[in-house]
Amino acid sequence: MKMPKKGKKYTHLKTGGEYLVMGMALHTETGKEIVIYSAVDGDRIFVRPLEGPAGWNTPTGDSKKRFVHIIKTSVGGKDL
Numbered sequence: 001m002k003m004p005k006k007g008k009k010y011t012h013l014k015t016g017g018e019y020l021v022m023g024m025a026l027h028t029e030t031g032k033e034i035v036i037y038s039a040v041d042g043d044r045i046f047v048r049p050l051e052g053p054a055g056w057n058t059p060t061g062d063s064k065k066r067f068v069h070i071i072k073t074s075v076g077g078k079d080l
Contacts, residue, residue, distance in 0.1 A: 003024070004056060004067070006021055006023050008021055011067065012067055013065060013068060017040075018039070019037045020039075020040055021036070024050075032049055032051070032052070033050040035047065035048050035056045
């Protein structure tokens with residue numbers, strides 16, 4: 001199971017939105033891991049189970065990952 005990294009940005013493949021992972025939490029009743037994240041261009045905070053039908057790591061209906069880490073590269077100190 002891939003764990004999202006705190007402070008890293010991810011793209012939601014269905015919507016194209018960019019999100020920043022704020023951290024992980026445990027659900028108090030089920031003990032399941034929860035991802036806490038926010039939209040890069042907004043002030044809303046979201047939570048999503050790590051696993052399960054709507055989970056962070058669960059593929060969407062077309063078998064693609066739901067979220068993909070955004071990897072920035074740079075040349076000479078400038079982002080590409």
